Each structure stands twice: as structure tokens, then as C-alpha cells.
Amino acid sequence: MITTSGLTKIYRAHRGRGPEVVALDGVDLHVRKGEVYGVIGQSGAGKSSLIRCVNLLERPTSGTVTVAGQDLTALAGRGPRACRELRRARSRIGMVFQHFNLLSSRTVQDNVELPLEILGKSRRERSAKALELLDLVGLADKARAYPAQLSGGQKQRVGIARALAGDPEVLLSDEATSALDPDTTRQILQLLRDLNRQLGLTVLLITHEMDVVKSVCDSAALMEKGRVVESGTVGELLATPGSRLASALFPVGGEATGADRTVVDVTFHGEAATQPVVSRLSRTYNIDISILGAAVDTVGGLQIGRMRLALPGRYEDNVVPIGFLREQGLQIDIPGREAAPLTEGARL
Numbered sequence: 001m002i003t004t005s006g007l008t009k010i011y012r013a014h015r016g017r018g019p020e021v022v023a024l025d026g027v028d029l030h031v032r033k034g035e036v037y038g039v040i041g042q043s044g045a046g047k048s049s050l051i052r053c054v055n056l057l058e059r060p061t062s063g064t065v066t067v068a069g070q071d072l073t074a075l076a077g078r079g080p081r082a083c084r085e086l087r088r089a090r091s092r093i094g095m096v097f098q099h100f101n102l103l104s105s106r107t108v109q110d111n112v113e114l115p116l117e118i119l120g121k122s123r124r125e126r127s128a129k130a131l132e133l134l135d136l137v138g139l140a141d142k143a144r145a146y147p148a149q150l151s152g153g154q155k156q157r158v159g160i161a162r163a164l165a166g167d168p169e170v171l172l173s174d175e176a177t178s179a180l181d182p183d184t185t186r187q188i189l190q191l192l193r194d195l196n197r198q199l200g201l202t203v204l205l206i207t208h209e210m211d212v213v214k215s216v217c218d219s220a221a222l223m224e225k226g227r228v229v230e231s232g233t234v235g236e237l238l239a240t241p242g243s244r245l246a247s248a249l250f251p252v253g254g255e256a257t258g259a260d261r262t263v264v265d266v267t268f269h270g271e272a273a274t275q276p277v278v279s280r281l282s283r284t285y286n287i288d289i290s291i292l293g294a295a296v297d298t299v300g301g302l303q304i305g306r307m308r309l310a311l312p313g314r315y316e317d318n319v320v321p322i323g324f325l326r327e328q329g330l331q332i333d334i335p336g337r338e339a340a341p342l343t344e345g346a347r348l
């Protein structure tokens with residue numbers, strides 16, 4: 001639904017004479033229709049630049065952006081016809097902002113109607129659509145209120161209703177919950193999830209909070225210094241040994257290092273029971289195994305469990321027991337070590 005290919009954005013301060021800032025450095029992103037896709041990264045990683053390039057609020061330096069099969073970059077900056085097409089394409093992309101960007105002099109309903117005015121809809125159409133959307137976001141009774149009379153969460157609901165006015169297929173959200181308290185954050189995320197399900201809306205959301213990704217995203221990407229350094233569905237990430245996103249999505253706890261012991265993270269999906277595996281391992285190799293940490297959780301709708309074990313001795317001494325764990329079909333991660341090939345135990 002959204003594809004960026006080699007997307008690059010270079011800013012130049014001081015009217016083009018200052019130093020260059022490479023905000024995006026060849027970003028390839030692929031967001032599938034109907035999914036909620038989270039982009040996470042620290043401040044300055046290029047997240048806002050990415051989202052602004054996706055709807056051409058910002059002109060990419062190079063690379064392409066395709067939304068719903070249409071190459072938006074091909075339309076930008078061309079003749080009047082291309083401009084019209086770009087405007088139309090952009091009206092199908094809703095945008096939600098961190099600071100809501102509501103007009104304080106307009107009522108809630110008039111704020112939601114604004115994009116419909118720009119699209120030239122009749123008064124009757126605008127009013128019907130705005131009231132329908134306010135009902136959808138749970139604010140039917142606030143149509144005549146002014147933004148100043150609303151809580152932060154309510155303002156963001158208005159922002160979301162306004163973003164939906166043009167019947168978008170895609171909703172972009174830049175830190176939509178960063179200005180909200182944790183309870184309100186949860187409610188807004190739930191609303192985005194509901195809209196995604198009810199309307200089949202594709203959602204690309206930017207955040208610096210792992211919890212946001214964890215609670216609503218089907219897929220995620222990690223950005224650093226203008227690049228995507230990891231990406232995939234939550235399931236793929238959790239199944240990738242050494243994935244930083246996966247361990248941040250699902251921290252297991254417990255010290256990862258220690259003298260004369262080998263720390264092993266065991267990940268199991270669904271209802272696989274690890275307890276018998278651990279005791280069998282202990283019996284078979286006659287070793288004492290400590291459990292350093294364990295957690296079971298639902299991440300991106302998948303039930304998974306993780307356990308951090310310590311085996312006595314160095315890694316080299318434990319290749320056979322680790323191979324045994326892998327043979328049980330468990331995903332094994334050795335923190336601080338490159339993923340060992342699956343056959344390593346068998347070879348020795």
C-alpha cells in the first residue's frame with residue numbers, strides 16, 4: 001500500500017548554504033494494505049522526515065514514494081494537471097499530528113469539515129460527514145464545542161476525525177500520542193486499531209515508544225541515522241535471532257552476562273512448554289540450570305514466552321546442550337553472540 005524506494009532527504013540550513021543534514025539515507029519501506037506499521041527510533045532518526053516525504057509535505061531529495069499504486073514523486077513539482085492529481089492523491093492520505101493542529105477559532109465540527117471545504121463539498125455533505133465521523137471517534141456530543149474546551153485525548157479524536165474526512169485509505173500518524181498521558185494513549189491507540197479493523201485502513205505510525213508498537217502494530221521498523229536498520233512483521237522480528245526490536249518488544253529480564261556461564265534466551269510460541277525441556281536438558285547432560293528471567297506476553301497479537309537460562313561453563317562447553325534445545329524446536333538466542341547456525345550442535 002505504501003512503498004518507499006531509496007528514499008533520501010537532505011536538508012541544507014541557511015538557505016542552502018549551511019551544512020547538509022542527511023535526514024533520510026536510502027529508506028526502503030513496504031507497508032502492506034490493512035496493516036498497522038510502526039516506525040520507531042530516537043529523536044533525530046528521521047521519522048518525521050519519512051512521514052512527511054510519504055505524503056509529499058516534504059519533497060524527497062531522491063527516491064520514490066508509491067501510495068496505493070500511484071507514484072507520488074512522479075507528480076510532485078510537475079505541471080498543473082500533475083499538481084491536481086497530487087492534491088487528489090494526498091486527500092486520500094489522512095495525517096494525524098502530535099500537537100493536534102486544530103484551529104482554535106473553529107468548533108469541533110468545523111475543524112472536521114475543513115478538508116471537505118477544501119475538496120469543495122456542499123454544506124449538507126460536509127455536515128453529514130463530520131457528524132458521522134465525530135460519532136465514529138466517540139465525540140458526537142462535542143460537535144459545537146471549541147478545541148479549548150476539550151481534553152488532550154478529545155482533541156486528538158477530533159484530529160483523527162479530520163484526518164478521515166477525505167475517506168483515506170492510508171492514515172499517517174506522527175507521534176500522535178506523545179502529548180498524552182498513558183491512559184489516554186491506550187484509548188487513542190485502541191481507536192486507531194478499531195479504525196484499522198473497521199475501515200480496512202492502512203496505518204503508518206511513527207513513535208519513539210516501544211509500548212505503542214507492542215500494543216497495536218502488525219509490523220515495525222527501527223530507524224537510526226536516516227536508515228531502516230531492522231524491519232518485518234512482529235512475528236518475523238521475534239523469530240529473528242539477535243533482533244534488537246524483538247528484544248525491546250519483549251524484554252526477558254535478568255543479567256545477560258556473567259563469568260563462567262553461558263546465557264541462553266529461549267523463545268517459544270503458543271503453548272510450547274519449556275519446563276519439561278529444561279529438566280530433561282538438566283538430566284541428560286547432568287548440569288545445573290538457573291532460570292534468570294522469564295515472561296509470557298502477547299505481542300502483536302501473538303502469544304509468546306521467553307526464558308533466560310544460565311548454563312555452567314563457557315559457550316564452547318555448551319554447544320551440545322544448546323543444540324539439544326534447538327532440536328526441541330525452540331528458538332535459541334545467545335545474547336552478545338552472533339546467531340549460531342542451527343547445525344552447529346550436530347556437526348560437533
Ligand SMILES: Nc1ncnc2c1ncn2[C@@H]1O[C@H](COP(=O)(O)OP(=O)(O)O)[C@@H](O)[C@H]1O
Nearest residue numbers: 011012021023042043044045046047048049050
Ligand atoms: N526542515 C529542516 N531543516 C533542516 N534540518 C532538518 C529539518 N527537519 C529535520 N531536520 C534534521 O533532520 C534530522 C531528522 O529529523 P526528523 O525527521 O525530525 O527526526 P525524528 O522525527 O526522528 O526526530 C535531524 O537531524 C533534524 O535536525
Ligand SMILES: [Mg+2]
Nearest residue numbers: 047048049175
Ligand atoms: Mg519527529
